[in-house]
Amino acid sequence: MTTEATVQGEQNDGVPELENLTLSQRAHAHLREEILSNRLPPGTELQELALSQRLGVSRGPIREALGRLAAEGLVTVRPRRGAVVHSLSSEDFLQAYQVREALEGLAIRLAVPRLTPPELDELQRLTDTMETHAASGRVTEFFEANAVFHERLVDASGNAKLQEIYRRLAGQMHRYWRRSLVLRGDLRRSVSEHRAILDAARQGDEETAARLLADHIRVPQIRMQSMTADELLEAEASFERKEEA
Incomplete structure (x- = not known):
């Protein structure tokens, strides 16, 4: 399935899906909400493989989602080391x-x-x-x-x-x-x-x-x-x- 496929229904993690969201958009929305609510506090390591397994999507959409979060200033992407939730200095x-x-x-x-x-x-x-x-x-x-x-x-x-x-x-x-x-x-x-x-x-x-x-x-x-x-x-x-x- 490509990263532009839409997702419907509800994933096993219990997070309701919104129709017409791509997999990368869904992953971005899910992770963004977890960061903003402090369920993923500053300093949390975000590994593509672990996130892929938890959210039930391939690593491509996860990588795109982390890129968007980095552009928003919420995470820092480290080459070949995944990402980390940005600290609140x-x-x-x-x-x-x-x-x-x-x-x-x-x-x-x-x-x-x-x-x-x-x-x-x-x-x-x-x-x-x-x-x-x-x-x-x-x-x-x-x-x-x-x-x-x-x-x-x-x-x-x-x-x-x-x-x-x-x-x-x-x-x-x-x-x-x-x-x-x-x-x-x-x-x-x-x-x-x-x-x-x-x-x-x-x-x-x-x-x-x-x-x-x-x-x-x-x-x-x-x-x-x-x-x-x-x-x-x-x-x-x-x-x-x-x-x-």
Whole structure:
């Protein structure tokens, strides 16, 4: 079977298949989800043969999938040695946030004059949802609502190329969500920041909205630069213990 054959039904690993995906696309989607969910944590060795056996496809589609993951910055391919899940360095984290700040700053300046009442109402509902989850300590649900809020702002920009670049970056940054929440601290403060951004957008004040958004995105960067590596590791470990409790 060629790498361009489509897959239907469900594989033995229990992962539902989407019709019209090639084998390499299926392998890419499966591995990408495992990396982003941390089921394949940083440093994990990815051998073509082992992945081929686990996913039930030949090594050709696996090789193509690893190439796509490398292009997305999620793995590092090593000639004749397979690949390894890319580590989450502090430098990568800070650089990703710097790019995100620039992209979202442009997005909100483009979006504010275009936002419709239904779009503003959706942003309001997402902010209310974040507040509910922050109050009850449901950090995963908070993160999901937060991610959608920012995606909707980018969508409202009307710039397809900006949306494309942002989604690629957002996919990589998904791996940082625990670290982001650890560094952000009080989630209720984050909710207040979102409300202020939304209020400025409702008033049509794109410059104020952009400034508030930049301040919001800089919070994790500033905190990270003030912490030692050991302090960050301990904060992340404490966060994980609370999640498991």
